[in-house]
Amino acid sequence: MGKEDNTIYWQAHRGGGAYEAPDNTMAAIRYAWELGGIPEVDVRSTRDGVIICLHDATLERTTNAPDEINTLPASQLTFEEIRAWDAGIKFDEKFAGEKVPSLEEMFREMQGHPERMAYLDLKEVDLQQLGAMIDQYGVNKQVIFTHNVQENCKKMKQITQGVKSMQWVGGSPDKIRATFADVLASGFEGLDQVQIHLRSQEGASDWPYVVDREFLQYALDETRKAEVDLEVLPFEIEGGAIHSLLDLGIRWYATDEPARFLQCINEWKAQQ
Numbered sequence: 001m002g003k004e005d006n007t008i009y010w011q012a013h014r015g016g017g018a019y020e021a022p023d024n025t026m027a028a029i030r031y032a033w034e035l036g037g038i039p040e041v042d043v044r045s046t047r048d049g050v051i052i053c054l055h056d057a058t059l060e061r062t063t064n065a066p067d068e069i070n071t072l073p074a075s076q077l078t079f080e081e082i083r084a085w086d087a088g089i090k091f092d093e094k095f096a097g098e099k100v101p102s103l104e105e106m107f108r109e110m111q112g113h114p115e116r117m118a119y120l121d122l123k124e125v126d127l128q129q130l131g132a133m134i135d136q137y138g139v140n141k142q143v144i145f146t147h148n149v150q151e152n153c154k155k156m157k158q159i160t161q162g163v164k165s166m167q168w169v170g171g172s173p174d175k176i177r178a179t180f181a182d183v184l185a186s187g188f189e190g191l192d193q194v195q196i197h198l199r200s201q202e203g204a205s206d207w208p209y210v211v212d213r214e215f216l217q218y219a220l221d222e223t224r225k226a227e228v229d230l231e232v233l234p235f236e237i238e239g240g241a242i243h244s245l246l247d248l249g250i251r252w253y254a255t256d257e258p259a260r261f262l263q264c265i266n267e268w269k270a271q272q
Helices: 026-035 079-083 103-110 127-137 150-159 173-185 213-225 239-248 258-271
Strands: 009-012 038-045 051-053 118-124 143-147 164-169 193-198 229-234 252-255
Touching (some): 009 026, 009 229, 009 258, 026 103, 026 258, 038 103, 103 118, 103 127, 143 150, 143 193, 150 164, 164 173, 164 229, 173 193, 173 213, 193 213, 193 252, 213 229, 213 239, 229 239, 239 258, 252 258
Parallel strands (some): 009 038, 009 252, 164 193, 193 229, 229 252
Antiparallel strands (some): 038 051
């Protein structure tokens, strides 16, 4: 990371779980690493205190758990109960056999591989327990902790030395502007990155996003001054739109479609 670094970095949101791999599974995590990205997983705890990778509060969307199980919060189920069900087959039969992983499974595959980084998006976890596990596996410099509350990012960096942090900023353009103004006023305290969500606007010709170009340029300038990375999450991947962001100078991205995103990157590089 660094303001002079011109490399293009990218996060695989949920590991690429919207379109290309079953989200928050080891298959998705490995897929992102193989493509050269940084997988993002969502962390929450089971009833017996195991930290797992699971976006939703329940198993309903991503697993084949039966009705009497799939609407219960994961926090009310044991790790063994959660692992009884398939977390890949509903996405695609070729992923049959994937399970909801424990965070420790991912950390074990990060040990000894400093190039394997991961975003941890806070859902429902005790931060002290999370920090202790990061320390236990020695993956501190490979973790980017993320949440939409700056205070939690600051707290995590105080608990665990060496981790990086990112605050994600979403909502309406006005809300994004207001939240960014608060973060800027704090001097980006406790933050290494700020992520801005980019939703597309209908019928746009010269600029595809509801967040305007001028604000993104301003945000990029301010983060650079503070030596903080500005990351954007465009929810729709289209070549011309991604090229506009690259032309603006943005070098950190998050995507639900890693393969499509990389295609856009390669097309842009070929034009340079």
